[in-house]
Amino acid sequence: xxxxxxxxxxxxxxxxxxxxxxxxxxxxxxxxxxxxxxxxxxxxxxxxxxxxxxxxxxxxxxxxxxxxxxxxxxxxxxxxxxxxxxxxxxxxxxxxxxxxxxxxxxxxxxxxxxxxxxxxxxxxxxxxxxxxxxxxxxxxxxxxxxxxxxxxxxxxxxxxxxxxxxxxxxxxxxxxxxxxxxxxxxxxxxxxxxxxxxxxxxxxxxxxxxxxxxxxxxxxxxxxxxxxxxxxxxxxxxxxxxxxxxxxxxxxxxxxxxxx
Numbered sequence: 274x275x276x277x278x279x280x281x282x283x284x285x286x287x288x289x290x291x292x293x294x295x296x297x298x299x300x301x302x303x304x305x306x307x308x309x310x311x312x313x314x315x316x317x318x319x320x321x322x323x324x325x326x327x328x329x330x331x332x333x334x335x336x337x338x339x340x341x342x343x344x345x346x347x348x349x350x351x352x353x354x355x356x357x358x359x360x361x362x363x364x365x366x367x368x369x370x371x372x373x374x375x376x377x378x379x380x381x382x383x384x385x386x387x388x389x390x391x392x393x394x395x396x397x398x399x400x401x402x403x404x405x406x407x408x409x410x411x412x413x414x415x416x417x418x419x420x421x422x423x424x425x426x427x428x429x430x431x432x433x434x435x436x437x438x439x440x441x442x443x444x445x446x447x448x449x450x451x452x453x454x455x456x457x458x459x460x461x462x463x464x465x466x467x468x469x470x471x472x473x474x475x476x477x478x479x480x481x482x483x484x485x486x487x488x489x490x491x492x493x494x495x496x497x498x499x500x501x502x503x504x505x506x507x508x509x510x511x512x513x514x515x516x517x518x519x520x521x522x523x524x525x526x527x528x529x530x531x532x533x
Contacts, residue, residue, distance in 0.1 A: 322460030355406035
């Protein structure tokens, strides 16, 4: 009985040892097309942003490349090169930063690589996170980002990075891991260890309001009424206090005296 159990343990260990770290497992074999040996020659924008000497952002495609109207969709494709093996718990993040919002809009789990999956040690993780990458490989990270409708700033910044949330163990955070990010050693960043992909015009005029139906109105501009509603009716006095010749009446419970 002991020999059978020992043989089972050896087989399990061998199976784990043969698994190639950073390569899509059998459960997510569909992600194999996102792992390349080299950067494609048709990348629209070449760049080099060094994240902690472990990961390089080497290029990106963005469409549209100059506009991010509220409610529109940005098609983003990032090309990452793994340089060094990362410890468990690291994840990709994408932020849309707007001056009218106190916090950035996060799109961390948007895309095939970033889908949240269960993990016995971390609770949840991205399906093919930076911690799973094999050094030397190029990872293609595709996202469709819907620009938040409530944005009212004339410009937004699209930025990306690699960070880790606090690893949870029995409800407690491991010290030193809460909210940390891979430091950007070189390349264009916003000073908060986020690589700046683009600054995009939204088409929103300051003071302009977004109509719930998707139409934008300037201050003081009325929403068009229904068909046949072009004629205006004369205003009628709503109370005797508005009728000429009658003194104004004091509303119930109101103090009409000017306070100092």
